[in-house]
Amino acid sequence: MTPPDATLRGFCGYAMKRAFLGVQADLNRVLAPLGLRMMTFSALVVVTDCPGLRQAQLADALSVEKPNMVALVAELEKAGLIERQRAAGDRRAHALIPTDAGRALCARAIAAVQAHEARITSGLSKLELQTLMQALALMERTASEETTHA
Amino acid sequence: MTPPDATLRGFCGYAMKRAFLGVQADLNRVLAPLGLRMMTFSALVVVTDCPGLRQAQLADALSVEKPNMVALVAELEKAGLIERQRAAGDRRAHALIPTDAGRALCARAIAAVQAHEARITSGLSKLELQTLMQALALMERTASEETTHA
């Protein structure tokens, strides 16, 4: 009758984990043919939206620590999707620029992800989806406040 | 104006990731004083709810691969929270039993997690919370179907 994790199922954090891991695994399957993962896709989208932004800004936007950004950017650069240029006015910084190939792949990847999103949310009404997105944004803010107050 | 990840913010998968990582980090802060993490807490709750269940059943309940269950169970056993007993009738299997200390800690941890859940969902109405939980469960099912059909 009741599954072994019945108690856990009552916890929102546990439900979020199970749902996210499933969605992420599914999303990575969608992105794999394009040579991308969730992390590299996210970075490519931000660089394409904000050409010229610096590595520290990208790390901040994605909530990734700077040291972990290095390999990620190097991977995208090696794949020919973005370029690192010395920022004018600050020779320490790298300005990140999407290549033509990066922009093209980004457009294809966004289309694939949008189709994937439509599939995984197909069982939700417009109102339910809106409530879900608002709830997730609110919980993200609340959790970060809790952590900050620690 | 628009943040660098504005495009990503429109994706449900990205919103789920950010919310989950925030909630998980916050939850781990709550559990740390009890010597637990989200994974060890989850395992302890299941063993306490279903004393005598086997390692493979625990792994299945938590969607963890069996090899990854070994260290987790060993950690709980070393902490004196559960015991491994040879299952009667199948000398290959381990029956997992909570100790008195395990049951006591589990009760305290559940209370702490419930208080934590109340905090992070405090901005949501009862109906919004219900919609959120249903949406997460539905997306988990949908994602697993997608993956299975691959």
Added chain:
DNA sequence: TATTGTTATACTCTATAACTATA
């Protein structure tokens, strides 16, 4: 002094193949 990017390092979670001892 402070910041950008970097190296080195470590921990957690996850995933697969292969072994052992039982069945």
Added chain:
DNA sequence: TATAGTTATAGAGTATAACAATA
């Protein structure tokens, strides 16, 4: 032959300290 638990291993993501070059 199949299963329960194990070992070994590897890939991601995440986290902190410390360094060189530059500001």
